[in-house]
Amino acid sequence: MxxxxxxxxxxxxxxxxxxxxLYACSNPGxxxxxxxxxxxxxxxxxxxxxxxxxxERHTPGLLAIPGVVGTAVGFGAxxxxxxxx
Numbered sequence: 001m002x003x004x005x006x007x008x009x010x011x012x013x014x015x016x017x018x019x020x021x022l023y024a025c026s027n028p029g030x031x032x033x034x035x036x037x038x039x040x041x042x043x044x045x046x047x048x049x050x051x052x053x054x055x056e057r058h059t060p061g062l063l064a065i066p067g068v069v070g071t072a073v074g075f076g077a078x079x080x081x082x083x084x085x
Contacts, residue, residue, distance in 0.1 A: 048073065051081035
């Protein structure tokens with residue numbers, strides 16, 4: 001039984017897509033930066049904790065101001081944790 005050329009082409013396309021999907025999902029290795037290093041994560045964790053403490057300490061007074069409806073902790077333009085009003 002002969003295999004048609006369109007069947008072979010379809011099989012080749014499927015194989016190529018499978019390889020591409022495997023490559024895209026693979027671990028690129030540890031030499032490629034994919035996020036902040038552990039020292040930055042630890043520093044950010046301390047900064048977030050400080051921002052949360054400041055939010056908890058100042059929210060009652062801020063909510064007493066007419067027009068203020070809430071507070072939150074987020075990140076400012078420079079990436080530092082901030083208390084948002």
